[in-house]
Amino acid sequence: MLEPSHNDELPPIPGKRYFTIGEVSDLCSVKAHVLRYWEQEFPQLAPVKRRGNRRYYQRQDVLTIRQIRSLLYDQGYTIGGAKQKLSSSEAKEDSSQYKQLIRQMIVELEEVLAVLNHTE
Secondary structure, three states, X not given: OOOOOXXXXXXXXXXXXXXXXXXXXXXXXXXXXXXXXXXXXXXXXXXXXXXXXXXXXXXXXXXXXXXXXXXXXXXXOOHHHHHHHHHHHHHOOOHHHHHHHHHHHHHHHHHHHHHHHHHO
16 A cells, blocks of 8 residues: 555556546545545546446546645645635646646657657
């Protein structure tokens, strides 16, 4: 289990369209029951629900969860404070989410480059 202050050490997000709650739990180092609780608290989190109320998260949901995790665990916000920060950051398009997306894309491009260099 990662220490809360090591958000940068989270695994890269695979290039899939949908993720199960178990996969998101592993990708964000947050237990599944915490994810279900956060869904109730943060309106930004609304995974697609299919048969039997199974949750399917998209890439944007995973990034939002990582941002919530960072606010709560790394920056010490309360749930109420994190809600306010997220809603205000939505209004002004907080750059941290874009930075995280860019970091993720760099990691994926480096992996592709490594594969291409290895096949030569």
